[in-house]
Amino acid sequence: MKETILILGGDARNERLCRLMETDGRPVRHLPALPGGDALRAAIEQAAILVLPTPVSRGKTITGDRSQTLWQTVFPLFLQRQRVFGGGLSAKQRETLQAAGISYTDFLDCAQFVRCNAALTAQGALRLLLENTEHYLPQQRVLIAGYGNVGQETARWLCGVGCRCTVAARRDAQRTAAKTAGCDAITPDEAKRSIGRFDVLVNTIPARWLDAKSLSGAKPGGIYLELASAPFGTEKDDAEQHGLRFLDGRGLPGRFCPLAAAEAMKICIDAT
Secondary structure, three states: OOOOEEEEOOOHHHHHHHHHHHHOOOOEEEEOOOOOHHHHHHHHHOOOEEEOOOOHHHOOOEOOEOOOOHHHHHHHHOOOOOEEEEOOOOHHHHHHHHHOOOEEEEHHHOHHHHHHHHHHHHHHHHHHHHHHOOOOHHHOEEEEEOOOHHHHHHHHHHHHOOOEEEEEOOOHHHHHHHHHOOOEEEOHHHHHHOHHHOOEEEEOOOOOOOOHHHHOOOOOOOEEEEOOOOOOOOOHHHHHHOOOEEEEOOOHHHHHOHHHHHHHHHHHHHOO
16 A cells, blocks of 8 residues: 655645646545644654754745744654655754654755756846846856855856856866866855856855955846745845846746756655
8 A cells, every 4th residue: 555645735746746646546535725623743753754944944934923933833743754855954954854763854855856956046046147137148257156966067058058157166176177167266255256257146055155345246127036945045135236136046946947846856855
């Protein structure tokens, strides 16, 4: 008998995942919004597999009660026999699950999911830039801060359409890899000093590295695209205050490529 799957909250990725599981003949239920009290408890008790949002920290709140997150509401109802899946579990959430003896898998620990998520994020970033620039994108000078999975894929996509890309990375090895891939490469400190050279700033560094002094030199009318998780490269208000157009790039796979993202989640679930 196939295990019952309960998908809690999330964006279009979780909705598509539900459909994929149904097509596969798996008993599955999706709760985009949480019912109250006993109905929620019963739904969780009947499931062997629980799928939380990606990232878990941005799960939907309960209707009518914005003071509680999805995690705070559902965790006390979890059972030791269950398996929990979600993207971007915090260290505290991992510790809480371990202490309760509940098996969990973070999608961001699955190498295949991480590769797919980075590629889909880069595809979404390109689409977002194309939709929000009045200029010919291949002629734009682009600074990509960070050269992890998302930074590498974003550089590859933007170089592929002809953008003149410069990567800002702390480590020598990352800058060397960026140059090998056809980008220019500088340190984050050099990027701060030369920020006015760039038409587009793409941040993939989950750390507040751009301060007001650095942003004051940004090109007026330029674009700032945030692809990192909290605490982000800078604040939206700070970017806009210095003449930049701020684009929120969080959750791009769910916004633009939900089916492909759901397929990657399903592979991770099926393999566990």
